[in-house]
Amino acid sequence: MAKRWIEKGYNTTTVLNSVGLAASTYYYNITKESREEQALTKKQTGRKIPGYSLNKKGEKIPDELIKEYLCELITGDGFPYGYKKLGICLKEDYKLIINHKKVYRLCKELDILRPQRKIYPKRPKKLAKREKITGPK
Template identity: 45%
Template sequence: MFADKVAIAHKWITAGHSVTFVLRIVGVSRSTYYYQLTHEPKPRTTSGGRPATQYTYTHDGSKVSDEQVKEWIMNAVAGDGFAYGYLKLTYVLKREYQLVINKKKVYRLCKELGILKQQRQIKSKYPRRLARNRDIMAPNQLWEVDIKYGYVHGEDRFFFVRSYIDVFDRQTADYHIGLHCEATEAVDTLKRALWKRRLLDQSVLPVIRSDNGPQFVSLAFESTCEQLGIEHERIPPRTPNMNAHIESFHRLLEDDCLSRYEFESYELAYKAVVDFMDYYNNRRLHSSLHYLPPEFNKQHYETGLTPKTNVKESLRLR
């Protein structure tokens, strides 16, 4: 780098320009300039750095060939170190064979042996937005989501019910019943709920509030919320009161449906949950909604009717 700058400076200085002016322009000191002119650079004998040795020392000063070190590495990989990377293998060599060796050399030896483990893919992380107090004055402003477990006695297995509930009108925007509980299903249910409420093409979408379950902290769910322009907030650990409406709904699901029957098959459990959802959304009287079932939304848009309870107070951290 300095040699290139000195060569440029020398070209302009020999052309008659001021030494001080040229050196200030190229950023080279006067002493460096004259040193480079009077000293020939030494040719490099290697490609860079010290040449690699073919042996390693032990703590008592003995030399161990790299071929022996490679054999020890393979023995470790064939035994308890089958899942170790080069860093842990370095500690194995130090402790079991008293080698004076660093991780860089072990990396090189592992690379020569072709046993380097693939690096883990770093997943995108999304900032966690904590749930906060909100004034809920209309439908589709805040949805709460959670998962409820049911049991099929006749088949001795569990099934899952994932529900999105609108905090304002207490209706389930949509739900999913299945034998698996994966992030992709949470995404599909969310999109279906938005489609049912004709919100997919709207600029303002509901805030989604959830706990810290693996489905809701997953890359699939977070990236979908980001793509749709949805704000996803998560309640702090051990604060189910901040998801009070979905917790209350799932208690009703447990008391009025899941605990009433001993299901002999998954099909019977599925039908019972579907029937309960239809009853809850379309016929059940809600005391907080002036004992109105689906007519509540109609009267809200016509007359401005709001729930009897103070939604803001019910969402306050306790």
Template identity: 45%
Template sequence: MEVAEQWIKKGYPITKVLEILEIHRSTYYYQQNGKVEKKTVDGGRPTPGCSLKATGEKVSDEQIQEWLSELVMGEGFAYGYRKLTIQLRRDHQLVISKKKVYRLCKAMDLLRPKREKRIPYPKKHARNRIITGSNQLWEMDMKYGYIEGEERFFLVLSLIDVYDCSVIDYHIGLSCSESDAVKTLQRALFKRQQLNRQINL
């Protein structure tokens, strides 16, 4: 950046100098406007040490911490900082953010341990098979519908040939048990003359 400034001071065009030195114009002007400052460890504004009620009355952080202790010792023992924030707003008409309640709870060691993330069970995706003819791959599909007037549902279990998307056999009823599924499969195998054939599952 210093090299660029030397050539620009000598009267050379800014755009040409930046182009030769491969410096973006935005980077150059950002530095020139004095926006680059050293980051300090203690960033942000200091904490005020109090909050306001809806009426405008100031309440010290010590008083809020006392209310938090009372809540945790009583009905709010299982509450997290978000619910504690809601309770403070309701009980004491405090105008307070959940971030501040989090900070106060952390200082008092009232934060509940974080829930462990559940590891999702890995999904089993269907193998991408190339189907060249009928009876190579069947799928079972279950749908339900609503019976108007009777206020109940019915179930339809269908066995579908993936090759031509035709329904081989189906079961329809108010329930669908394991035996209904087996009977539907047996009928489908009989229709397609597959009863004595070895089936790869």
């Protein structure tokens, strides 16, 4: 009801005081509604993926060619590298300017990511037996 009065042009503070509603509650609910509307209309977040990377000379190298480079890198050694080391190899061997996050995305598309290591819970330490001490041995 307070929203209707405020939309008609009445002073927000006066309306909220008369209704007994805190201003923070009113504004929180307004932003919550606008966030829900944005979530329904907006599907992709972040910027569009460009589809290329640059090399040291400034030339555009398409992602498909970078995927071929990645396949070449993993075939020789039996693929002992993670995506960060593959990114370093791309920078050194092919003189690319590429981010490790992009290398991760491309490796994920190629399905060449190494399986994630399992972290096992630490085993509890064994406690000493409680023996009654009668004297020195």
